[in-house]
Each structure stands twice: as structure tokens, then as C-alpha cells.
Amino acid sequence: MTRTAHLPAPAPAADHRPGALRRSLRALAILACLPYIALKVAWVAGSEIGIPAGSALLEHRQMMAVANSVSVVADVLVVVLALLLTQDWGRRVPAWLLALPMWAATGLLTPIMTGYPVQLAVALVTGDEKAAAPSEPFLDDWVFGVVYGGFILQGLALGTLFALYARDRWGHVWRGRLGELPARASGSGARALAAAGAVVALLPASLHLLWATGSTTGLSARRVAERDSDFYVLEAERLAFLLVVVAFTLFLVLRRPARLRVRTTLAAAWTASGAAGCWGAYLSLVALLPDPDPTKRVPELVQLSYAGDMITGFLLAACVVLFLRRRSAAA
Numbered sequence: 001m002t003r004t005a006h007l008p009a010p011a012p013a014a015d016h017r018p019g020a021l022r023r024s025l026r027a028l029a030i031l032a033c034l035p036y037i038a039l040k041v042a043w044v045a046g047s048e049i050g051i052p053a054g055s056a057l058l059e060h061r062q063m064m065a066v067a068n069s070v071s072v073v074a075d076v077l078v079v080v081l082a083l084l085l086t087q088d089w090g091r092r093v094p095a096w097l098l099a100l101p102m103w104a105a106t107g108l109l110t111p112i113m114t115g116y117p118v119q120l121a122v123a124l125v126t127g128d129e130k131a132a133a134p135s136e137p138f139l140d141d142w143v144f145g146v147v148y149g150g151f152i153l154q155g156l157a158l159g160t161l162f163a164l165y166a167r168d169r170w171g172h173v174w175r176g177r178l179g180e181l182p183a184r185a186s187g188s189g190a191r192a193l194a195a196a197g198a199v200v201a202l203l204p205a206s207l208h209l210l211w212a213t214g215s216t217t218g219l220s221a222r223r224v225a226e227r228d229s230d231f232y233v234l235e236a237e238r239l240a241f242l243l244v245v246v247a248f249t250l251f252l253v254l255r256r257p258a259r260l261r262v263r264t265t266l267a268a269a270w271t272a273s274g275a276a277g278c279w280g281a282y283l284s285l286v287a288l289l290p291d292p293d294p295t296k297r298v299p300e301l302v303q304l305s306y307a308g309d310m311i312t313g314f315l316l317a318a319c320v321v322l323f324l325r326r327r328s329a330a331a
Contacts (some may be wrong), residue, residue: 026082032154033078067205085158108274186322194316204304241275277316
């Protein structure tokens with residue numbers, strides 16, 4: 001009588017179920033999207049909630065419906081990303097397919113997360129209520145609080161989830177300090193992109209500096225009259241993102257300062273390139289939309305600053321991508 005061999009049981013599959021922290025962050029990111037999505041859906045359906053009488057938004061209902069529909073899709077993408085970053089199947093997504101929307105989300109949300117609190121603080125200190133040159137009604141004040149508050153929560157939750165995900169999947173790529181990187185870590189292509197981005201950044205950076213310090217060069221008479229504390233905060237912020245992305249991308253390709261951590265350098269270059277590139281692209285698109293009122297058209301020099309922000313951000317983001325590809329190949 002033959003004896004049946006007892007084969008060993010297969011090893012259990014690795015358990016990648018998210019812990020309590022990641023589940024909480026996922027829930028926060030999703031819940032923070034709901035007020036924004038609800039408002040946009042209401043506006044697409046024809047509601048005027050939060051829109052005061054006389055708002056320019058009511059003059060272009062078809063364009064508003066299209067823009068709001070696109071905004072809903074973009075915020076639904078945040079929900080998809082929150083799920084992807086906390087599910088087992090999310091670890092099998094190709095790197096480029098995740099990195100591109102995360103870079104865009106980082107770039108669009110970070111300026112709101114940093115700029116809106118500063119705007120509120122400056123308004124509180126200076127008492128600037130836009131009384132000196134009131135602009136036309138656009139949205140009720142509570143809408144900005146609800147929407148921007150939701151964006152800040154989305155950014156904090158999604159950013160933390162991505163940092164945890166990236167550490168688990170690609171943490172080996174950015175270990176160590178800049179001085180420990182081999183000379184071939186960046187390559188001539190990355191250095192050329194970094195140099196080109198730094199040169200392109202000179203024009204928009206100069207314009208943002210002029211406008212942040214009170215110059216009216218290139219601004220329309222309407223924009224000059226409507227300047228307030230928000231205007232100066234935003235111009236200073238755009239200048240800051242340009243300076244950060246140029247500096248930290250050059251640090252990366254030159255491998256200096258030697259003691260600076262690779263992960264810190266990459267995080268700064270990634271975030272600032274997204275902020276400059278994505279907001280530059282968005283504002284360039286808005287500036288190209290037709291407007292029958294000539295006083296509302298964006299002046300050429302302002303459009304040039306938006307284009308400069310966009311090109312700088314895209315060039316230096318490409319530089320970061322080349323660096324990461326080389327590091328991944330070497331690892």
C-alpha cells in the first residue's frame with residue numbers, strides 16, 4: 001500500500017491591508033471632496049447657491065457648466081488616488097500612471113494649502129477687506145472657506161498617503177545624501193534641462209518680484225485698481241515656488257550641498273515644479289478664454305509670466321524624472 005505524500009500548504013499571500021492611519025487618511029481625503037463635488041454638481045444642474053446676483057459666473061452659464069463638469073472629474077480623481085494608495089492592487093499600477101496625476105494634484109493643491117492661510121492671516125493683521133477697490137461680486141465668502149478648507153484637507157491627507165506609499169515602494173531610490181550620489185546619477189540630459197529651466201525662470205521670477213513689490217509694469221488699469229493683500233501674497237508665493245524649484249533641482253544635478261538629504265531635495269523639487277507648472281498651465285488656459293469686455297482681458301506680459309511658470313515647471317519636472325529613472329535603473 002502506497003502512502004500519500006503530504007505536500008506543504010502554500011504560503012499565505014502577503015497582507016498589504018492598510019493600517020488604521022492610512023484608513024483614516026483615506027476617509028478624510030474622500031470626505032473632504034464631498035462639499036466641492038456637491039457644489040459643482042449643483043451649479044451644473046442650474047443652482048445659484050453661493051453665487052451672488054451680478055456675478056460674472058452667471059453671464060457664461062454654458063462655459064461654467066463645462067468647467068464645473070471638468071472640476072467634478074478632477075475631484076473624483078482624488079477619490080481614485082486615495083483608494084489606489086491604500087489598496088493592494090495600487091502597488092501594481094505602473095509608476096508613470098500614478099506619478100503624473102499625483103504630481104498634478106500636488107502642484108494644484110500645494111499653493112492653496114500655503115497661500116490661503118497666509119491670505120487669511122494677512123487680512124486679519126492688515127484689516128484689508130478690499131474696501132478701497134471692491135471688485136465685482138464673484139462668489140459668496142463662505143464658498144471660499146468651504147472649498148479651500150476642503151482642498152487643504154485633501155492635500156494633507158493625500159500627500160501623507162502618497163509619502164507613505166512612495167516610501168514603501170520606492171524608498172531605496174532617494175536614500176542618502178547628495179554628496180554620496182555617483183557622478184552619473186543625473187546625467188548630461190538632466191543637467192541641460194536644469195540649466196534651461198533656470199534660464200526660462202528668470203523672466204517670470206522678475207515679473208513676480210516686480211508685482212509683489214508694488215510695480216504696475218504690464219498690468220491692466222483694472223488690475224492695478226483692484227490690487228489688494230491677496231494679490232501681493234499670490235505674487236510672492238509664485239516667486240517663492242520658482243526660486244525653490246530652480247534651487248533644489250540644481251542642487252540635485254550638481255549634488256551639492258553634499259550633506260543635504262536626497263529625499264528632501266526631491267520632495268522640494270517635485271512639489272515646487274508641480275506648483276509652478278500646473279498653476280502656470282491653468283492660468284494660461286484661463287487667460288486664453290475669450291471675453292467680450294476688453295478691460296477683463298489678461299495683458300500680454302501677464303500671460304507671458306504664466307507661460308514662463310508653466311515651461312519652468314515642466315522642464316524641471318522632466319529633470320526630476322530623468323534623475324529618478326537613472327536611480328531606479330542603478331538600484
